[in-house]
Amino acid sequence: MPLSRRSFLAGSGPIIVSSALVHRLAWGANDRLQVGCIGIGGKGASDVADVAGAGAAIVALCDVDESRRGKKGKGAQDVHPGAAFYKDFRVMLEKEGRNIDAVTVSTPDHVHAVASIAAMKLGKHVYCQKPLAHSIGEARRMAEVAAHMKVATQMGNQAHAGEPIRRAVEWVRAGLIGKVREVHAWTNRPIWPQGMTARPAAEPVPAGLDWDLWLGPAPERPYSSAYCPFKWRGWWDFGTGALGDMGCHIMDMPFWALDLKHPLSVEADAEGNTPESGPKASTVTYRFPAGTYCETLTYVWYDGNRMPPADVIDGAGLPEKEVAKKFDLVMIGEKGKFFFQRGNTNWATSPRELLEEFKAPSPTIPRVQNEDVEWVQACKGGPAALSNFSLAGPFTEQILLGNLAVRLGRKIEWDGVNLKATNAPEADALIRRAYRKGWELA
Template sequence: MINRFSRRRFLQSSTMVAGSGILSSSLVPGRGVLANDKLNIGVIGAGGKGTADSEGVMSENIVALCDVDERALRARQGRFPKAKLFKDYRVMLEQVGDQLDAVTVSTPDHHHFPASMLAMNLGLHVYVQKPLAHTVWEAREMLKLSREKKVITQMGNQGHSYSSTRKLVEVVQSGIIGEVREVHVWTDRPIWPQGMSRPQGSKPVPDYLDWDLWLGPAPKRPYHDGYHPFKWRGFWDFGTGALGDMGCHNMDAAFWALKLGAPTSVEADVSGVSDDTAPKWSVIRYEFPGREDLPPVSLTWYDGGKKPSADIIGEKTLPNNGSLIVGSKATIAFREWNPNGFRVLSEGREVPYADPDPIFPRVGDNPYKEWIEACKGSPLCLSNFEYSVPLTEMVLLGNVALRAGSKIEWDAKALKAKGNPELDQLIRSTPRKGWRV
């Protein structure tokens, strides 16, 4: 490992070399890490998904661990005994930010934006769990800053790194299934409470938890075990519901293959939505315009036990999570979380086809390896913010529509629901005092 002094000396000399037009390709933007150097990584969010994310980057130097729950922090400390421990990522970045090259962000959704923005402002590369942000505006701001700071970015929708997903995209884009105008995507989530009011009353804050830090930018709420751990996902203050949790996974393949971008309109049918929580179930329809030589597309999302008809592919049942990309020649049935991939079907039978030439690199189904190598100068990871921010914005617009209770017409450039200024508060929220970045 290059020490901080040597790394900075190298950066200074590299800047001078760059002026003569011979900057080495082994130096990447952001902090500037050599291909053979180990990254110094700070882990923001050590429990839950943070456990998997820290394991995923353990080939590098884990310099700092941060979590508001001491149980999670101590559990990870046993795995990374040399790491410095923090409860507040603001303090962590202030005290050891100059020792870091990158961070992982594996917090509840409402912390993704401030943690990532603070890190990128320091020139740190970021690996951020899905959805990237809590609101559409936050996602757009994250993209702007990543461009300004020229850092390497990756969203944690790991299926984007699967060889099967990349092959699916190549099959669709090669024209094997014909023209696509219809897509269906579904999930078995929520597997946590939704469709109710906030917990009443309060409970004593456990001695292992810093509740005020857990709340962070969210509104002040009394502690209740109905929020932490895990159940926060259904509450608008902290999470983004079943759609936010799974949309960036399950809609990824279709969004990528069809180059969908921003929808023109979104509307939803729901049950049990409230000012406090996401609904018990939802069916959300996104309309996308034509793109280049591609036709308009209708994409329907289902959660809470809702699914499209299995008749679309001539079968009796559908898996718990999946998508159907309906083409004029054949339909792709994609079962999420299945590295073995997808089927190409017509009239209930599998259609033989010749594999198209690969377009995208195969990375061994490993998003962490892809991100780490990109931080060291390899080609960019493919779920970087240029891709994953538009995907996140599209997903989160579904939540705006289901909370609006009516169809919204979307102006992507202005970040506005046309004729609905009252929805601005859902597109951009106001952080609690002390958490504005």
């Protein structure tokens, strides 16, 4: 008997059987991780390819748009013809529960938590794209479930596994610029529409797309090409704007290097934010307490082609436009400035001698081939992937806290332990969002 949405997400029903819940206890040298992929278009297509390239066997594919299945020989099922195809991830988990060890989740943001938690509650390892969740409460819950179920997890902020970030974390902690007091990070995004004041007119649903399944836990509304594909990022019901899209990449290294926990407060200056849509541009300012590697810290995020003031980026030896292209961020510490880029090690300091004369410490963070190999090996009993949900969950909470300040239009005093905006009780409805009936978070 097919499961209802409610019974599945509540963790009851005939799918909950021992063979689906038990981790594989022993792995032979030639055993392949059996993976089901949820969301196989866009970034999902590359996630399917990358996990397969890391040695996993793709045994099931799921997408609400049947056209993603195969197109002119380039679709996921064209490449993996033996993989079963499903439109509904709940049906995939019900029917393939005994056949898969792990899942990838590469859906729009609003489905990340419901899909990931459903899989983890069946004992499946999970790789989930960034941002880990659509709301702060979801990020907390995902980390809790992952810890309880003892599954191997990884968030898809790929550079976290790369040499540049891991080396920079070691160098910052070794005192490259001394204790850090400011971080400024930027992006040119959004590169999709934002600042919309009203919902678009209804359009016919494209052939092959199950719009009801695409909506999933989000409030019901008619289909429009203004949402799907890709442009969902700019709508609050589905996406998390430029900060959610890129913050988990660009803001990652300082969060890790400085061992940042809960901020004391966050406030935002946003242009074009509306109840429906994220802003056209924003500046978000977090303030963190002092720690081992930082003084009382100000961490500022800029999007929509905004940049820090000239005196902040002075010292890179480049015009502002070149600084914006060459680097992701600048850290300011006791000794000077560190201009960082996550994609390479062509960094700069001001004064230059800080980098030229720095005695690099011996590596202490494991180096890996890439994030997919790191996760696949973790699923097979190896060391935990370093962007696992115990790190990615709290990190995503802080990223999405910036959106809370944007949406409320006021400074937020933050109690991170209890997920409370102590000066803004109206924030509760955004911290833990509502779900469409039948899609409640387990």
